[in-house]
Amino acid sequence: MNNLNIQKLIRYSKVTLMAYISFFGLLVMYSNFTDYASNYTYVGHILSMDTTQTNPNIRYRAIESPILHHRIYWFIITTEVIWTTCCLVGTYQLLRKIKASDKAFHDAKKFSIIGLLIAIFVYYICLQVIGVEWFDMDTSQVWNAKDWARHIVDFILPVLLYITLKVER
DSSP, X not given: OTTOOHHHHHHHHHHHXXXXXXXXXXXXXXXXXXXXXXHHHHHHHHHXXXXXXXXXXXXXXXOOOHHHHHHHHHHHHHHHHHHHHXXXXXXXXXXXXXXXXXXXXXXXXXXXXXXXXXXXXXXXXXXXXXXXXXXXXXXXXXXXXXXXXXXXXXXXXXXXXHHHOOXXX
């Protein structure tokens, strides 16, 4: 502990936070691949708007094609794989450069930042914006992930801000 100064602690904390998010991504990917049917059912209900409060003014937005449900779900899975992979590579790059110069450590943040931005796209844009605002997901009593997605964004966004700051020396 005598060798651990605040600058080292900041670097290690950035690596640790990226490892946490990478671990979360791995669990999400595992769930999507091992329990495809449950997660597909969720996506299908949101897209078809069959469990939302019926608002005839927005029913035209429903997507009822199972083929499109699968394609959209695979798009989500693919983006989850991409953000998780970027975060894993970013974690590795940060760890590799933990004792390097300021510039080298800061440059090692590239994959972490890309991964975090893609994760925000999935949980904020796909779920909160499109799911809630377009498909009225928040009115479903059963198939509503608005709060779950918000909690993820509430963690990822501050980590993104913290990672991008160049405070370590």
